[in-house]
Amino acid sequence: MLNLQLNTVNIAPKQFTGLSKETTRESISQFMLYDSLHDKSSKQTDNFIFRKTAKNVSFGGLSLSEVNKIKQSKLWKFLNNKTLEKFIGMADASQTIFDAVFALGITCVLRPAAIMAQSNEKNKEKNKKAASHSISSGLIGYGFAVAIFSPIKTGLNKLKAHPEIFAKKAAKFMGSTKNAQTFTMLVNKSTEALTASVRSAITIALIPFIDKYLLNKIFGTPQNNKKIEKQELQNPIYKYSIINFKNNAKASKTFQNFTGGLE
Amino acid sequence: MEIRSINTYTPQQRNSFKRYDLTAVKNAAKQAKTLANKAGNKGTDGIAYALGKLAEFKGVQNLVDWLKNKNYQEHLAAFVGCTLSGFYMLDTARSKTIEKDQKTPLIINQGVVCAMSTAGAYTLNHYLNKKINHVAELFHIAKIPDKKIQDKFLKFKANPEYAQVVERAANKNSVLKQTLDSLKSKFEFTNNVKVYLKEEIKKQKGDKVAQDFLKEIKRVVVEKGQDKAEIVKKLYIERMKNSKAMQAAFNRETMNNAIKLVAKTDSTQKLTRMMNGFKTAQALMVFALIYRFVSPVIATPIANNLSEKLEARKKAK
Numbered sequence: 001m002l003n004l005q006l007n008t009v010n011i012a013p014k015q016f017t018g019l020s021k022e023t024t025r026e027s028i029s030q031f032m033l034y035d036s037l038h039d040k041s042s043k044q045t046d047n048f049i050f051r052k053t054a055k056n057v058s059f060g061g062l063s064l065s066e067v068n069k070i071k072q073s074k075l076w077k078f079l080n081n082k083t084l085e086k087f088i089g090m091a092d093a094s095q096t097i098f099d100a101v102f103a104l105g106i107t108c109v110l111r112p113a114a115i116m117a118q119s120n121e122k123n124k125e126k127n128k129k130a131a132s133h134s135i136s137s138g139l140i141g142y143g144f145a146v147a148i149f150s151p152i153k154t155g156l157n158k159l160k161a162h163p164e165i166f167a168k169k170a171a172k173f174m175g176s177t178k179n180a181q182t183f184t185m186l187v188n189k190s191t192e193a194l195t196a197s198v199r200s201a202i203t204i205a206l207i208p209f210i211d212k213y214l215l216n217k218i219f220g221t222p223q224n225n226k227k228i229e230k231q232e233l234q235n236p237i238y239k240y241s242i243i244n245f246k247n248n249a250k251a252s253k254t255f256q257n258f259t260g261g262l263e
Numbered sequence: 264m265e266i267r268s269i270n271t272y273t274p275q276q277r278n279s280f281k282r283y284d285l286t287a288v289k290n291a292a293k294q295a296k297t298l299a300n301k302a303g304n305k306g307t308d309g310i311a312y313a314l315g316k317l318a319e320f321k322g323v324q325n326l327v328d329w330l331k332n333k334n335y336q337e338h339l340a341a342f343v344g345c346t347l348s349g350f351y352m353l354d355t356a357r358s359k360t361i362e363k364d365q366k367t368p369l370i371i372n373q374g375v376v377c378a379m380s381t382a383g384a385y386t387l388n389h390y391l392n393k394k395i396n397h398v399a400e401l402f403h404i405a406k407i408p409d410k411k412i413q414d415k416f417l418k419f420k421a422n423p424e425y426a427q428v429v430e431r432a433a434n435k436n437s438v439l440k441q442t443l444d445s446l447k448s449k450f451e452f453t454n455n456v457k458v459y460l461k462e463e464i465k466k467q468k469g470d471k472v473a474q475d476f477l478k479e480i481k482r483v484v485v486e487k488g489q490d491k492a493e494i495v496k497k498l499y500i501e502r503m504k505n506s507k508a509m510q511a512a513f514n515r516e517t518m519n520n521a522i523k524l525v526a527k528t529d530s531t532q533k534l535t536r537m538m539n540g541f542k543t544a545q546a547l548m549v550f551a552l553i554y555r556f557v558s559p560v561i562a563t564p565i566a567n568n569l570s571e572k573l574e575a576r577k578k579a580k
Contacts, residue, residue: 066421067414075398079405085537091547092540102547106555114560123567126368129361130563133351133369151303155310159318166308167315173327174318178492182331183318185339192343200350207369208360 096150100142107138116219128215129207135214136206140199152191156184332491334454341381348377367573372559372566379558387553393458395545403522406537412525419518426514446520450513452480452495459515463508472506 070076078084091098112131119127159166163174174180317323351373355366404420407413419425433440450456460477464470476498483498485491503509526534 067417070401070417070421075401076405079398079402085406088537088540088544090540091544092536095539095543098543099547103551103555106551111556111559114556115563118560118564123564125362125365126567126570127563129365129369130372130559130566133373134559137351151307151310152314154307155314158307158311159314163315166311167318170315170318170324173324174315178331178490179327182327183323185336186323186327186330187314187317189339189343193346196343196347197350200347200354204351204354204358205360207358 096145100145103145104138104142107141108135112215124219128211128219132207132210132215133203135210136203140203140206144195144199148195149188149191152187156187160184332485337384341384344380344384345377348373364574368566368570371569371573372562375562375566375569376559379562380554383553383558388550389458391549393462395549396455396458399541399545400519400522402541403519403526403534403538406534407522407525408529408531408533409525416518416522419514423511423514426517442521442524443517446517446524449520450496450500450516451492452499453516455519456512456516459512460508463511466511467508470506470508472502473508473512476502476506476509 111134115127115131115134159174160180163171163180167174174183352370355361355370355373358366361369400420404413404416407416415425415429419429429439430443433443457477460473464473480495480498483491483494485494499509499513503513522534523538526532526538529535
């Protein structure tokens with residue numbers, strides 16, 4: 001179809017007599033081939049491509065309808081949206097802040113909310129743990145990004161921009177873009193790997209605190225009563241209170257007349 | 264008495280109070296900011312020096328030399344992600360403050376998230392990158408300020424055969440030819456080109472020359488002092504003559520380089536800003552959303568079910 005259009009519009013409207021697709025493609029292939037484009041002799045044959053005819057509306061000879069199709073598509077309209085432009089502008093102007101706010105938003109609000117929304121009484125506590133893991137990993141990720149990763153990133157950028165100042169002996173080595181790229185990747189990934197144990201330790205240590213001070217306050221503590229009972233059972237005074245029938249209001253009536261008790 | 268005090272309170276008083284308060288705060292903030300900036304600048308300078316020292320080591324240079332010709336970035340990222348998840352699981356198991364019955368579901372949860380993210384990084388990323396590449400290209404074109412130039416790029420996007428028309432036009436126009444030639448010499452067989460090429464091979468339902476080329480570059484022998492990228496580039500340009508898919512991928516890369524060129528000549532720098540911003544937003548909106556939100560949320564019920572089954576089994580025993 002495309003080749004046909006090329007022919008009908010550009011090449012020689014007068015010669016076009018309704019040839020089949022195959023024949024037109026063959027006739028065009030000599031100068032359509034890539035290497036022939038560099039051939040000086042093909043210059044002359046090329047001239048007639050630009051011959052203007054009444055039908056020759058577009059420069060390339062391709063029908064405008066395909067371009068128009070893109071322009072009328074929803075995607076194109078969305079990409080030309082002013083609010084999208086503002087959003088992208090924000091993303092560019094403050095990359096690290098944008099990144100951090102977005103990551104914090106996801107890990108501290110969206111993800112816990114989505115996890116807790118799925119919970120029923122049975123799995124509430126498990127979901128709470130998953131949610132607090134999300135929050136603590138988000139907070140620690142943000143903290144490490146601000147305190148360690150982003151300074152290293154700017155340091156690397158400085159080194160790449162002026163290798164002659166920051167790495168006098170290795171200036172030539174860092175001057176090659178491929179070397180600099182690989183070095184950057186290596187430094188970034190190794191700092192991430194080296195800090196992994198510390199990050200993980202703090203993240204996991206934070207989970208109970210987030211549970212206690214945040215999630216329990218929002219979602220309640222259904223299993224707390226059981227825990228208190230257990231603790232009190234282990235408490236010697238409480239134990240005594242069970243055996244001490246006189247003081248224990250909860251004791252069953254069957255023991256009311258039992259006087260054996262403790263000696 | 265109270266009414267009087269309200270009546271005697273003039274807006275001027277309010278203004279003077281406001282002015283005094285704001286200037287003090289603003290000055291303090293400014294001072295703090297400049298101090299922080301200075302300290303930050305010195306700190307990052309120090310880091311740059313330290314990293315420069317690191318780059319001077321022979322061992323590091325050898326490691327970089329060995330790594331740069333290989334495509335290990337993906338594996339390295341996966342390895343780092345798995346290390347972190349592994350530590351999470353270990354620390355959870357060791358933790359004294361987390362309740363015992365809550366440990367197993369959390370550990371399984373962390374494991375499932377890690378497995379899903381790693382599998383996704385190898386499969387979903389490729390698929391998504393393909394889709395996003397097209398959207399990104401269209402977005403870049405949409406932000407070209409000159410509508411005439413924008414139309415030309417759109418024509419290429421609508422029908423890649425437009426490249427041949429441009430080539431022929433370049434034969435007539437020396438300025439266009441110069442820019443085209445410089446763009447072509449800038450060509451490199453990057454990961455993006457590989458994605459384009461695979462897409463083209465699919466579109467054309469197989470292209471033997473291109474498929475052979477992809478196999479061949481895996482076996483390329485790099486001698487000392489040579490750059491693998493240079494060898495691959497030479498091979499690509501040689502093979503391109505007989506492969507439509509390779510030509511199409513080459514043209515698409517050249518178009519993207521041309522957009523970058525247009526962005527450089529733009530005095531307002533708007534296009535460059537938009538391109539960089541899109542990159543940041545794309546990484547966040549797509550990858551952060553998937554790996555930080557979707558996969559953990561899906562993993563939670565899976566982990567809960569698994570841990571319940573495990574507990575039931577333990578009880579049965």
